[in-house]
Amino acid sequence: MGDYTYVFMDESGDPGFKLDQGSSRFLGIAAVIFRNRDDMAYTEQILSGAKSNLGWKQIQEFRFHHASLDVRTSFCLALRECPFTVHSVVIDKRIIFPNAPLRHSPGCFYQYLIRLLLERNQQSINNAKVVLDDNSFREIETFLRKHLRSDKKMITSLKLIESSKSPLLQIADLAAGSVLRSYYPEKKRFDECRRLLVDRIASVIEVDERINAVHVRA
Secondary structure, three states: OOOOEEEEEEEEEOOOOOOOOOOOOEEEEEEEEEOOHHHHHHHHHHHHHHHHHOOOOOOOOOOHHHOOHHHHHHHHHHHOOOOOEEEEEEEEHHHEOOOOHHHOOHHHHHHHHHHHHHHHOOOOOOOEEEEEEHHHHHHHHHHHHHHHHHOOOOEEEEEEEOHHHOHHHHHHHHHHHHHHHOOOOOOOOOOHHHHHOOOOEEEEEEEOOOEOHHHOOO
């Protein structure tokens, strides 16, 4: 099969549409890509050191949404020169028509964004072993495994793991959160993490077309 790429994916925001009742305006997904296991091991070591410097136990999970601004910054500073690349997709949910299936099925919404992320980055994501956050993507496992069967040159294996058990999924959470927060200029230090990780972020797809039912494929 040749060399593998290793892809860790997580989301930021939520798939809800009650924008006036707490749902996020934007939804984003990030893929953190490693070229080999040595790069993964080195990055895990750097993450472990960052946790130690903060006085954290190694089992403590980093979650962007729950972390303070200073904690987020500390992790970004530690990881910004690590050997991985980030590809992300972000959508403003206001552009989605009221009758679109994306509004009524979180699984359909995630499918659309993950398909877009994979298709736009085929040169970077190939012969890939993919790991996803079980808490976020469990309901679309069937779709992802179908994609695996249909294009084995792109994805060779798929695992869903709880992010608390995967340090590298926690980095995907950091990447997804850092990109998404940059779309909220009203928030304090809104783009700081994205700027710190700028050398790691290879691409951000911004979905800017109106989306209705015809854009969604099963």
